[in-house]
Amino acid sequence: MNILMVAAECVPFVKTGGLADVVGTLPKYLKQRGHDVRIIIPKYRQIDGAKFGLEALPCKLSVFVGKEQENFRIKTCMLDGNIPVYFIENLRYFNRPGVYGDSSGIGYGDNRERFIFFCKAAVEAVKALMFRPDIIHCHDWHTGLIPAYLKTVNLCDGFFWNTSSVYTIHNIAFQGSFEAASTLPMAGFSWEDYKSDKLEFYNTFNFMKAGLAYTDIISTVSPTYANEIQGPAGKGMEVVLQTRKKDVFGILNGIDYSYWNPRYDRNLAANFYAKDKSGKKFCKKYLQEKCGFKVDDKAFLLSVVSRFDMQKGFDLIIDSVGNLVKENIQIVVLGSGDRYIKDTMLYLKSLYSDKLAVFTDYNEPLSHRIYAGADAFLMPSKFEPCGLSQIIALAYGTVPIVNKTGGLSDTIEDFSTNTLKGNGFVFDFYKGESFEYTVRRAYDIFKNSFLWNRLTDNAFASRFSWDNSVQEYEKMYDTAAARKIKDNIYNKNI
Ligand code: ADP
Numbered sequence: 001m002n003i004l005m006v007a008a009e010c011v012p013f014v015k016t017g018g019l020a021d022v023v024g025t026l027p028k029y030l031k032q033r034g035h036d037v038r039i040i041i042p043k044y045r046q047i048d049g050a051k052f053g054l055e056a057l058p059c060k061l062s063v064f065v066g067k068e069q070e071n072f073r074i075k076t077c078m079l080d081g082n083i084p085v086y087f088i089e090n091l092r093y094f095n096r097p098g099v100y101g102d103s104s105g106i107g108y109g110d111n112r113e114r115f116i117f118f119c120k121a122a123v124e125a126v127k128a129l130m131f132r133p134d135i136i137h138c139h140d141w142h143t144g145l146i147p148a149y150l151k152t153v154n155l156c157d158g159f160f161w162n163t164s165s166v167y168t169i170h171n172i173a174f175q176g177s178f179e180a181a182s183t184l185p186m187a188g189f190s191w192e193d194y195k196s197d198k199l200e201f202y203n204t205f206n207f208m209k210a211g212l213a214y215t216d217i218i219s220t221v222s223p224t225y226a227n228e229i230q231g232p233a234g235k236g237m238e239v240v241l242q243t244r245k246k247d248v249f250g251i252l253n254g255i256d257y258s259y260w261n262p263r264y265d266r267n268l269a270a271n272f273y274a275k276d277k278s279g280k281k282f283c284k285k286y287l288q289e290k291c292g293f294k295v296d297d298k299a300f301l302l303s304v305v306s307r308f309d310m311q312k313g314f315d316l317i318i319d320s321v322g323n324l325v326k327e328n329i330q331i332v333v334l335g336s337g338d339r340y341i342k343d344t345m346l347y348l349k350s351l352y353s354d355k356l357a358v359f360t361d362y363n364e365p366l367s368h369r370i371y372a373g374a375d376a377f378l379m380p381s382k383f384e385p386c387g388l389s390q391i392i393a394l395a396y397g398t399v400p401i402v403n404k405t406g407g408l409s410d411t412i413e414d415f416s417t418n419t420l421k422g423n424g425f426v427f428d429f430y431k432g433e434s435f436e437y438t439v440r441r442a443y444d445i446f447k448n449s450f451l452w453n454r455l456t457d458n459a460f461a462s463r464f465s466w467d468n469s470v471q472e473y474e475k476m477y478d479t480a481a482a483r484k485i486k487d488n489i490y491n492k493n494i
């Protein structure tokens with residue numbers, strides 16, 4: 001199949017969270033299975049053109065955002081030597097210090113215009129490139145307009161005659177909802193389109209609703225989240241999802257085990273793997289030194305690597321830090337994003353600096369050292385579509401402590417001292433007490449080296465590889481493609 005991924009982020013070029021990991025990794029597995037996969041993302045200032053060998057294609061293109069004609073260029077390079085990546089370059093929209101907003105965590109005021117432009121430009125770019133996709137796979141709200149264009153503005157465009165769309169929800173909390181009257185003409189839709197109940201959401205114009213309503217197939221990133229968002233966790237979209245129930249797929253993300261591999265990871269003080277964990281002790285010592293903690297193998301070293309967002313359970317972490325550090329427990333936090341969380345974590349650090357370390361940047365090498373050096377990984381998310389961090393932690397033999405929600409339920413099983421099964425600790429009542437109780441339960445098991453050793457073996461043995469999920473994606477693409485052919489026959493007199 002010809003598969004085009006369109007997204008706002010992609011590793012190794014630009015990343016603020018797991019979306020980038022998925023968009024940069026899934027194509028490699030699709031490629032291995034013989035598909036022609038290509039990727040379109042914006043050319044942000046952060047993407048280092050020289051480092052990645054970006055070349056500009058000789059075409060100059062433009063689209064309208066409202067009445068403004070916006071010119072753009074396409075730059076390109078290869079991912080892994082065989083996956084073409086196309087970067088949409090427009091300096092006005094993407095030559096900025098941040099990806100979505102400034103360093104205080106507030107989004108840019110013109111994100112609506114930026115992603116209308118990006119959606120339109122992606123549709124034009126694929127035509128200019130003469131790459132006829134069987135599937136356009138769109139990710140999150142930033143690309144929600146593309147399935148809508150294919151079924152409205154571009155409906156009679158023969159170029160897309162055999163193109164089906166798949167729309168993946170990575171996080172239903174970010175929907176891209178804007179004032180309708182000005183957005184409609186800016187995006188190029190009519191009031192008739194709006195009244196069709198496919199763009200409107202509580203009197204606003206909603207990018208995600210456009211994606212969900214117009215796409216051929218909908219997916220999200222874990223089976224449990226796929227069910228949850230058809231109920232109260234749907235943030236208002238549950239009704240839309242229920243009406244398309246048969247078209248909703250839940251496919252668990254994987255991680256790239258060649259990249260997240262403590263045996264060969266060059267960021268680490270020492271390497272280790274399941275059969276020889278001795279290097280992990282050096283990594284722990286390194287991390288304790290880096291954090292200014294007492295170097296003590298008996299201290300229970302907890303970690304967080306996360307976007308600063310209340311989704312991730314920071315209210316529980318903030319409330320429990322003071323109690324936890326009374327024990328021989330140390331906590332290292334790496335995160336960036338929300339200003340309130342950042343300031344609060346830094347304040348707590350000023351109170352407990354011998355037990356709590358807080359790093360407030362986006363730091364890929366440090367994240368590896370934390371995954372490797374910590375004993376346990378805290379992810380008490382209020383909701384979690386999939387979560388990659390807990391899967392990465394497992395790969396480094398670091399035990400996740402999680403809330404039972406979304407993809408965390410699908411990946412982490414509570415450790416049982418009877419059966420010795422389970423790869424982490426799970427609580428299922430989103431309250432400070434139950435989180436703290438679960439951390440203490442983990443700490444008790446940590447003190448028993450036989451049990452802890454068994455548990456870390458289970459963590460190392462847990463594999464969430466793309467090899468399984470890629471086959472589910474293929475089945476989903478087949479379903480989408482079949483649907484499109486049927487639609488064409490049905491619409492043949494257009
Ligand atoms: P989300 O996409 O909701 O942020 P995931 O668990 O799916 O959550 O993915 C988070 C990804 O971002 C992981 O690869 C994690 O290591 C990485 N990450 C998050 N915050 C940071 C940070 N401050 N520095 C480095 N990596 C980070």
Ligand code: GLC
Nearest residue numbers: 018019170221385386387388
């Ligand atoms: C989102 C979700 C996260 C998921 C990631 C990749 O950012 O919050 O749970 O793992 O997308 O799909």
